[in-house]
Amino acid sequence: MLLAAQTTRVEIKARLFRGFSDPSRLKILESLRDGAQTVGAIVECTALSQSNVSNHLSCLRDCGLVMAEQRGKFVEYRLSDPRVEELLILAEILLADVAHGVYECTRYSTEERAVE
């Protein structure tokens, strides 16, 4: 019965994964894998709108997944911890085996039903 005490821990863990669970945020994280990037550069290479990127960066920064540093009139973002990239890599490895299932999974995942 590790319920009550663990609730908060599970919720925090879920929030951590939620940082990775949105395509836009993932694009941003991926774009930082090769090193620090300006917000403008992220906007360009993700093809997302500026305010959208900025909103997501704010979230990722608050969560501690990325770090910001002012560089003149630019702000550079980088992954805050190598384990962030490790998680991305591990997910890729797992996906190599389960990608098809993930793609077809719809409930609690996406609105479109898989093609029959």
Add this chain to the structure above:
Amino acid sequence: MLLAAQTTRVEIKARLFRGFSDPSRLKILESLRDGAQTVGAIVECTALSQSNVSNHLSCLRDCGLVMAEQRGKFVEYRLSDPRVEELLILAEILLADVAHGVYECTRYSTEERAVE
């Protein structure tokens, strides 16, 4: 410009993480870390409703994160791959450092504002 081709890949990756990004699903996955469990056992140890657990299990199974096996009138579920647990472990390790930030992060993450 790795955009168009990568879109699907990023979306699938996001869906994989979404499997881990809900407290109820995480509770279910955690409850399977020590081995296979009956649906009833999962219901009991997560304190979630039966239909809720069943819905989530269906999602997790379709995604390939867990496997089901009929055992008499019961159905046993287990993690389908050791890397599922590896992801959980890696997340825990990362959380040891960023948990506080994750807890306070609200935009794109939870409705409640962190306490001032």
Add this chain to the structure above:
DNA sequence: TTATCATATCATCAAACGATGATATGATAA
């Protein structure tokens, strides 16, 4: 100073998500 560039903030709105309750299915026991 003012103008301009780079980024952040915020309210709004539509869409996706997850919990619930009712019901269906499927397996075993009687």
Add this chain to the structure above:
DNA sequence: TTATCATATCATCGTTTGATGATATGATAA
């Protein structure tokens, strides 16, 4: 067979989420 137990399915509904557009802030250049 019928009854019962275990699980699955499904529609509904309230909540959460993310994109957008408008605007604010903050930094540098003129």
